[in-house]
Amino acid sequence: xxxxxxxxxSPYIAGALTGLTVVLSVLIAGHFFGASTTYAxxxxxxxxxxxxxxxxxxxYFQKYTPKIDWQWMFVIGVILGGFISSKLxxxxxxxxxxxxxxxxxxxxVKLRAVLAxxxxxxxxxxxxxxxxxPSGHGLSGMIQMSVSGYIALFSFFAGGIxxxxxxxxxxxxx
Amino acid sequence: MENLIYGITTGILFGxxxxxAEMLRYEKHVGAMLFRDMTLIKxxxxxxxxxxxxxxxxxxxxxxxxxxxxxxxxxxxxxxIILGIGWGLLGYCPGTIGxxxxxxxxxxxxxxxxxxxxxxxxxxxxxxxKDTVLKWGSYGKLTLPGMFGISHWILIxxxxxxxxxxxxxxxxxxx
Numbered sequence: 001x002x003x004x005x006x007x008x009x010s011p012y013i014a015g016a017l018t019g020l021t022v023v024l025s026v027l028i029a030g031h032f033f034g035a036s037t038t039y040a041x042x043x044x045x046x047x048x049x050x051x052x053x054x055x056x057x058x059x060y061f062q063k064y065t066p067k068i069d070w071q072w073m074f075v076i077g078v079i080l081g082g083f084i085s086s087k088l089x090x091x092x093x094x095x096x097x098x099x100x101x102x103x104x105x106x107x108x109v110k111l112r113a114v115l116a117x118x119x120x121x122x123x124x125x126x127x128x129x130x131x132x133x134p135s136g137h138g139l140s141g142m143i144q145m146s147v148s149g150y151i152a153l154f155s156f157f158a159g160g161i162x163x164x165x166x167x168x169x170x171x172x173x174x
Numbered sequence: 175m176e177n178l179i180y181g182i183t184t185g186i187l188f189g190x191x192x193x194x195a196e197m198l199r200y201e202k203h204v205g206a207m208l209f210r211d212m213t214l215i216k217x218x219x220x221x222x223x224x225x226x227x228x229x230x231x232x233x234x235x236x237x238x239x240x241x242x243x244x245x246x247x248x249x250x251x252x253x254x255i256i257l258g259i260g261w262g263l264l265g266y267c268p269g270t271i272g273x274x275x276x277x278x279x280x281x282x283x284x285x286x287x288x289x290x291x292x293x294x295x296x297x298x299x300x301x302x303x304k305d306t307v308l309k310w311g312s313y314g315k316l317t318l319p320g321m322f323g324i325s326h327w328i329l330i331x332x333x334x335x336x337x338x339x340x341x342x343x344x345x346x347x348x349x
Contacts, residue, residue: 006194011213012341014195015220021187022221023228026238029180033188035268036293039286043293059304060297070181075272077185082273084186085193093278098200098265101281113284115263120288121295122260127268128296129303130253131243134261135269137250138218141243143225145329147316148245152254156267157207159258164207167262 004088022143031070032143034136036127038075041066104168130155189273192217198274200265200281207262212349219337226333230326240317247311249303264288 002009025031044066048055055061086092097112105111127133130152132141138156141149192198195217205211232238261267264285266274271289274282319326 004190008196009191009194011195011197011217012220014191014197015217016224018188018191018217019221019224019226020228021184021191022225023232025180025184026229027232029177029184030239031180031184032241033184033269035272036289039268039289040293040296043290044297046290047294058297058300060300068178070177073178073181074185074188075268077182077187078189078192078269079185079272079276080182081186081189081191082193082198082276083189084276085190086277089194091193091277094280095278096280098279098281100201100204101265112281116265116281116284117288117291119260119262119264120285120290121292122288123257123264123268123285124260124289124292125296126253126255126257126260128253128293128300129249129307130251130257131246131249133257133268134218135267137243137254139221139225139269140241142218142222143229144240144242145226145318145326145333146242146245147313147318147321148243148250150318151245151247151250155251155254156258156261159255159260160203160207160262161258163259163262164204168204168208 004085005090007089007091018139019143022139029070031074032136032140033074034071034132034140035075035078036124036133036136037064038072039124040064040128041069041072100168126159188269189276192270192273193277198266198270198277198279200274200279203261203265203267203270210349212344215344216341219340223334223337226330230330242315242317245311245313245316246308247313248307248309252307260288260292 022033041064044055044061048066096109101112134156137149137152196202196213197217202213206214233240266282266285271282271285319329
């Protein structure tokens, strides 16, 4: 039996339950999963504090109003879900650098910060250009058998495979 | 308000399942890109199989509406590869990164700051992309059954068989 106190569940089971959750979410609330728009909206909300005039002039923020919506709360929920599950399973940790990264690049927090920040910029820029992220295009797109979902997911992996293989070409197992 | 409560509840469930499947770890994302650890593929394709059957049953019954994203080859491919490059560096994606932070992986915070910067940057240059890349290879809200002109109930079993064969290969190779 599955217990919330287990350290891990089979990815097949957890994945299937995720699929079921998508179905129920669409049925009850009318929302497929997605995440990247929330970070764009949040950027707009933060910018608004300093320069409301500028934000109101940008056509992107006219299309995607900087506001708290279903998806914004969903993204907050994922933070809580990760926290609750790791606390119940006893796997919560305090980790500044992933072990695999440390094997390859050493213990510099600064280096990890700079490259993770850079990665974050590319991830969101790319997601907005592609029209979705691995949740919106990958999960929700492939569930609906949308052509854009399959194309985007292949492109995500194409970029990822190139970079990961450049970084870890010489081994460096985690 | 109800909508926001549904949002946070659904997010908690998703974060919970992601955490239990170890999908919030850098190693699982980069491991899939290196073909060393296919946990991400197992998780994702299992979700897709169940979701696909459920959504199309409900859609046929008229209980839910599909929300298909437009196929725009320029945006999907160029944006997809840019995202992929960043994903390879960061090791988290926009859907999982919050959960990684929740699990105590503090490096996720740098990624979240980067993503906010990336969102701000995209909003600045959006008008340029709107008139160029986002017009290249535009096919509208296209689905695979629509493209092939066949019933989704023919395609769904085919996709499921392909995914199951993929799982078999992955398990045989102990990935």
